[in-house]
Amino acid sequence: MSQIAGGPDGQSKMLGAFGKHLTVPGEGWIIVRPNSEVLSPDSPEDGHDWRVLSVREVRRQAGRLIATIDGDDVEVPEGDPENVDPEAPLAIRVWRKTPSAPLEADSPVRSSLELLEELQLLNAAVKAIARSRLTGRGILLVPKGTRFPTTGTQAGAEDDLIEILMTVAETAIRDPESAAATVPIVLEVPAESISDFKLLTFESDFDELALKLREEAVRRFAIGMEIPAEFLLGLGDVNHWSAWALTEEAIRLGIEPKLATLSYALTQQWMRPLLEAEGVDDWHRWMVWYDSSPLRVRANRSETALQVYDRGVISDDALRRETGFDDSDAPDEAELVRRAKKAAEEEQPADTELPVDETTSPPDTQQDEPEADDLPASTLPDHSALWAAADGLIWAALSAAGEKLKRTPACPRSERSRAREIEAAALHTVLPVDADGAEKWRLLDGAWTRVPEIADRYGLRPDCLTATLDAYARELIAAGVDHDFAVVPGVLLPCMSAAA
Template structure:
């Protein structure tokens, strides 16, 4: 309840509300913001990581996050890895009589720290082509090995549904097992050449920071995408496969195939491999060429 006081009129103007906190003026607020900004710029990571990325688009945010890992995390990890190598691993191997103890080292992997898009759909498509294992599929779709079917457990096989107009007449095209060896070799060479060209371009992109260049030099260009994280959109952004299919029309004409279909099939396959970080193998080539437009023209 309010308390009513009777006071002389001349003291009413002297009555004030007393507070015990200190009021900050605009100058104090500016000084505080400047102190935060100076602290952010003095760190070994981009200042925007602390100050916020509200004014940066998604490409700039991705580059800043990669730079923060490269400048703020990887140098310290390299120091720890070098200490573990020289003070623990190599002395242990030398005591055990390992001849090439100097060739072994402890190293780090920052790929889990890098933000990547949901690759579940890509994993499903690559798994259907036989390019990755069931373990990799479960990992990319959020499951683990405890969810795998167990021995003795009835596993329902996927039923193959035939089109309503399917006939029993012999097919007009050869089965995949009878695909010409020359076509398989030519397609394998095209894929290998495209991945090699993409790997050479990948060395000059932000996906290959200075800390990874030494390891990248020891890798074949066609397999470089298996150690450097690449998003599906970055394949187009960095033009990794630009000019890779110049000889496809010649190969397609040699075997009576549709050049546009063969180009699209090989291009889609290589994009999936690069985004999933999976290496190409010759055994997968026949599965790649099972695209309906390729088989229909074979």
């Protein structure tokens, strides 16, 4: 794996090149040659030179494969599957297979060729409209014999109107940015034909229509691509939650399929043949694969992590990870000792003496311990029944919120068919909803009607349990995080402590 493209830097460049090749023509080539022959400074001396070429740079000629690299034709010999030579030049074809013809390439741009041809014609029409002086400024009709009055610089002579206007028009040709560019074309006609100056324009309804059609064609092309159309049309009307969801969709639909195609080609045409030639028994079980996790933008879970940490559910390491810190920011032993001393000093009671009444006997310190049946359920060592009941309440609330979410603007009509395939309790992880949206759309209204019954059953305060579960569910919806049963004990800890 470390030999592919010479390491992480070369692999990054290779992936960037295939982003274009797999999007437009749907295929590309990788030419691998020993660097001892190529002497490329970008590859190790004892390694290989990896080049990504387009379909225009690789051709078949007289049964041979010819690659054009840096202007030179390089012949790639046909390999022998029985005797693989690791040092021989190699050509790897990477392509997205057409379902009806697997040897042919397919791409989202290929399916939009007619639309792109239409867009090219509209661009040419708009360009012609912009360049045409006849369409833009029209024709000025002037009565024949019209003259300018004499000016002081003309020594009493009259100046011809057309000559003046043409001089201005010539200036527009030499300097298109000057005001003279707005002068129309002048046409002199007999005076009896017109009684006054007239301006004829040649504007067409298609001029304005062409602009609208071009905008519509661009939108249709954006919708036909594999990534969300908002990335091509602009994210001006998208909030940060929607942008996060769109990024997830772009990675899932636009990037990961291309990575899978490239990984499959490297597996089938590079790694497995080499492993088989080297005698590896399980060569068919090895493969090249990708990791897209560094591309994903995670929702901000810092606030949730702080609250869950206060309830004793996650560790210090997890809290630092979710808030953007690392282990180097952890307090050292001296810092922990200082904090412990400070906390002990703050908790030490004031040094006061209470008067002692010698006439009364000291209270009886020996009291009968209550039986287990007399204790509330929240103080018993095993609270599994309470946690299970709370888990059911949370799950039911998220399911009800998911059903309501399908009928809100957060779930456009184009996504409702896909939303029906997702479990309602997890729909908030796919359709982002901020805290205001959960309140505005009343996603959790009526979700806690059974809380008082559960609270009385286990000796908890109903108002505390309701507020705790509601706050937790809203945090999950706002952060787009799945509910986890392991978090329930920490969620209920404040109410259990209050009841104890």
